[in-house]
Amino acid sequence: MSTTQIFLIHLFELIAAVLGTIYLKKKYRDDNKSSRYLVLFLWLTVLVEKVGLIPRLSVSFDELAFFKDTFLGKSNYWIYNPYNIISFLFYIYYMKMNVVSNKNKNILKVLSIFYLLITSVNLIFVEGFFAKSLSGLTFILGSLLIMYAVGLYFYEVLQSDIILNFKKMLPFYVAIGVLVFNLVVTPLFIYSKFYAHNNPDFIKVYTSVLIILNVFLYSCYSLGFILCWQKNKSY
Template identity: 45%
Template sequence: MDFLIVVNLLELASAIVGTFYITKYRVDSITRYFVYFLWLTALVEIIFGWIPWFIYYYESLSYYKNTWLVSNHWIYNTYFVISFIFYTVYFLFYIKTKLVKFFLILFIIVYFLSSVYVYISTEIFFSNISIFTYVLGSIMISLSILWYSYEILKGDKILNFYRNLSSYVAFGALSFHLLVTPIFIYGKYYSDENPEFVSIRTIILYGANIFLYTCYILGFILCYRKNRFG
């Protein structure tokens, strides 16, 4: 629980620092939407993420143990779809190659429709995290980040990459999904019968989240200082 509280605090801190960044420094619209997305993430994690814990430990809420509220899979399945699409659109904003932009837009449409189909045609929406949705979304994000990075490397922007918040977002998001996606793929081993996997999963998941939001916070601070003071 201590790790979860730390992650929640970092999520909230990244949203607060991001808000300070966009109010003190003139930024493009996609950066503002990124900060709004961080607030959405913090609210989902802090409000909805803790619902099962309160139901389990507070006797006054025991009535809800037999309802869909006892699990937060439904909110995270919804959030993951929003998250994967947002990140892809975020990097799509910076990508210049028209063919790649068209491919990613098509990927987003296919991803959204296939995710909705999976949730409607199966019972996984309330019972577990959809591996299909998560893995396909991770592939979509990774492709958008890799192409964004390729355009940065081959252009003049590589000289000032440390001034761009998108560089910190790309590094943090790609590292996070490369670390976390495998533990979702092997999610079937997450049970009391496999304590070693549960322990490793917990360490990777919380460690990756701490790294991700630390990257965002540092990105906001460093970009603000470098763009303000040179």
């Protein structure tokens, strides 16, 4: 990605985190802890993205050239692979907090433990903590579990009166953003593992789609914060 494209994604991430912080300070009746965890996770994402820029910055700025010979400057997969595990676990946990059925909560809890064990063992003992690419197992398995968790959430919404007010529910916007993101990016990610290095045209398409999906994802969060804050303000 170009510097401009990266800046665009980081900007939307930052906007979502700032709006989330404002939402937490302005809301009145929303006692749902999941919204607080979401905002904390967004700020974690902002931080990780900034650290992930070190390899690029160490090449562009002489003041940071000393990072080139360290693990910080050689690659950023060392932070993105663990972050991806945390990210997928968070979204599964977020959906778990917003489903009502104890059965569904227990299912998501078991799946989270299973995912954590499998991906941690794979990252430490198989692919290596300092792998030279994103972990396919972490991403693909995590995406499937997230889509399942979001499916459980939507199923409960459709089966209850909540659907009448879904437009003013923050989890709805999170679920939409995460579902669309993973539905589109997962097959592209799988394809890229086999063909990206021999197909520059695919890389351009893949990069463009990633930018659009990231903008869509964080726009969903921002829209959710704004609309749900207006709902609370109306009280």
